[in-house]
Structure formats: C-alpha cells, structure tokens
Amino acid sequence: xxxxxxxxxxxxxxxxxxxxxxxxxxxxxxxxxxxxxxxxxxxxxxxxxxxxxxxxxxxxxxxxxxxxxxxxxxxxxxxxxxxxxxxxxxxxxxxxxxxxxxxxxxxxxxxxxxxxxxxxxxxxxxxxxxxxxxxxxxxxxxxxxxxxxxxxxxxxxxxxxxxxxxxxxxxxxxxxxxxxxxxxxxxxxxxxxxxxxxxxxxxxxxxxxxxxxxxxxxxxxxxxxxxxxxxxxxxxxxxxxxxxxxxxxxxxxxxxxxxxxxxxxxxxxxxxxxxxxxxxxxxxxxxxxxxxxxxxxxxxx
Numbered sequence: 001x002x003x004x005x006x007x008x009x010x011x012x013x014x015x016x017x018x019x020x021x022x023x024x025x026x027x028x029x030x031x032x033x034x035x036x037x038x039x040x041x042x043x044x045x046x047x048x049x050x051x052x053x054x055x056x057x058x059x060x061x062x063x064x065x066x067x068x069x070x071x072x073x074x075x076x077x078x079x080x081x082x083x084x085x086x087x088x089x090x091x092x093x094x095x096x097x098x099x100x101x102x103x104x105x106x107x108x109x110x111x112x113x114x115x116x117x118x119x120x121x122x123x124x125x126x127x128x129x130x131x132x133x134x135x136x137x138x139x140x141x142x143x144x145x146x147x148x149x150x151x152x153x154x155x156x157x158x159x160x161x162x163x164x165x166x167x168x169x170x171x172x173x174x175x176x177x178x179x180x181x182x183x184x185x186x187x188x189x190x191x192x193x194x195x196x197x198x199x200x201x202x203x204x205x206x207x208x209x210x211x212x213x214x215x216x217x218x219x220x221x222x223x224x225x226x227x228x229x230x231x232x233x234x235x236x237x238x239x240x241x242x243x244x245x246x247x248x249x250x251x252x253x254x255x256x257x258x259x260x261x262x263x264x265x266x267x268x269x270x271x272x273x274x275x276x277x278x279x280x281x282x283x284x285x286x287x288x289x290x291x292x293x294x295x296x297x298x299x300x301x
Contacts, residue, residue, distance in 0.1 A: 012241075016287055019237025020249050022230040027256025029226055031264065036218030038208040043201040046085035048219045051194025053227035057187020061180075065188055069177050072170075073188040079167035080231075081193025086200065087160030091153050105138035105254060105279075106158070108286070110165035111247035118169050121243065134251045134282030140275020141258050141268070168247060171238050182236035186228055189235075248286035251279050 037045055058064070065073045108131040115121040176185055208215070238246050255276060262268065268276065 012287075015237055015240050016245065016249070018233050019241060019246060020252055022234035022237070023250045023252040024256045025225045025230045027253040028260055029222065030257050031260045032218045032221055032226075035264075036214040038210065038215055041201075041205040041208050042089040043086060043197060044205040044207065045219070045222065046089065047194060047197045047201040049222040049227045050081050050085070050190045050197060053223040053231075054187050054190030054192070054194050057183055057228050057232075058191060061184040061187055063180055063184045066177065069180075069188075072174055074192050076167050076170060076174075077189040077192025078196060079163045079170070080189055082196030084160050084164050084167075085193070085197060087156045087163070091157035091160065105135045105251055107161050107165050107168075107250045108134060108244075108247040110162050111168050111243055114165055114169040115172075115243050118173055119243065130282040130285045131248065134248055134279050134286075137275045137277070137279030137282055138251060138254050141254060141272050141279065165247070168238060168243060171235060172243050176235075176239060182232045182239070183228075185235045186231035190227060190231060245287050248283050251283045255279055255283075 033042070033045060109128070112128060112131060171185075176182075180188075237249075258266075258268065258272075258276065
C-alpha cells in the first residue's frame, strides 16, 4: 500500500500560514473596490495600492537596488504589479467576475510549467493533479450560468495571471541580494510598479473629484494590508517555500472573495459549496509532499 503524504513541520506550517495572508488579503480587493472606492477609477486604485506603499517601504528600509538589481526590480515590478493591475482591471471589465477569478486560479499550473523551463524543477503528478482540481473547485464557486467569454478579456486575464506566475518563478530563481529582506523587496517592486502605473492612471482615470471617509479607508487598506504587508509576506514565503507549495495559495483569493460575499448577504448553492471544499482541499494537499511511490517486489535489490 502507498504511504500517506508526510505532514509538514510546524515551521513549514507557520510559513505557509503567514504567506497565505497575502492572497487572503487580495481576496478582499473586489469588495473594497465596489463598496468603498469611487467608481470609474480602477487604475487610480491600483496606483494608490502600489506607489504610496512602495515609497513607505523604501523609507522604512532605506535600501536601494544595486547593480543588476535595478533591472531585475523593474522586471519583477512590472510582472507582479505594474502590468498585472491594468490587465486584471481590463479582464474585470470585459468578463464576469467568476470567469476572471477562474482564469486567475490557473496560476499554479502556469507556475508549474514555468518552473520546468526556468528552474528545471519538475513538479510531481501529485501537485499537477491538485492544481487542476483547484481550478475546477474555484470554477464551481464563482462561475454562474450567465458566464460569457470575451476574447480580449480572456487574453488580458491569462496575460496578467501568466505575468504574476513569471514573477513568482523569477523571484524564486533570483532570490534576494545580500542585505535586502522581504520588506525591502516589496518596497522596490511596489515603487517600480507604481511608477509605471502613475502616468497611465492619471491619463486614463484621473483623480476622483470627491473622496469620502470610506474611500480613504479603502485606499489605506489596499495600500497597507493589500499592498506593503501582503507583498512582504508573499516574498518572504516564496523565498522559503517550494514553488509547488506557494503558488496554490493564490486559490485563497477567490475563496476569500466568496466568503466576503456571504458576509455581505450572498449565499452559496450546493455545487458552490462543493467547489469551495474542493478548492480548499487542493490548496491544503499542495502543501504536503507527494506520497511515496510503493516499491515493487522485483525492484527491491
């Protein structure tokens, strides 16, 4: 009989839990945007989420990139933030929220594929299988009967997801330079992404004419817990966890979004509940090492 997957250590479990706070915080973005922020300014919201948080990170750490980390920071800032936000906003405008969320849930599979090419890491069939089941689970939770596909929206959603998947893999490959912790790396990338968003947001969205207390609180939440804190925890986790364990944690974003919807008065049907359980099981199973393959009698030598 094959043995059960070994359980993670307490230290590993703590790292997973802290890293999971990042996608969990990102899962509140849609509700914060729709409930608190002024409508019609999605790029400005992305700017406020990135640039002030990045500048705060620079002020706290007082460390700037050196050498080739200038261009590496620019690349990672574009993939993880600067290009990701506009593409996701475009997908949200052209697609129902459920379709966009399901496209985002494919990130673990994209990370696994990129890890083969860039890191020469071949994820086990165990993680491939749970990655597919995770996408199916999220699809059951968020896809409604009125789901429709739009070519531009699908391309934008997949491009944004692939970009962040590339950011995850490159962050794992490049690591961190000496003297730069996760907060430093988060500050660099949020600033780089925010600077890319600055002219785009001002040219397309402009500055909202009226900001109430709720909007100010929403921007503060996106920039703090959804920005600097979340990305600091995310980069810390990527450095310590295998890519096959960190990537599936993004499934928490649509699941948390669904829980927030329930708190705001929505309800889950039986298929949605089953999908929620399946996606959560996939997320947890990905944290376990693959079960040992049993040794056949003829192979014992």
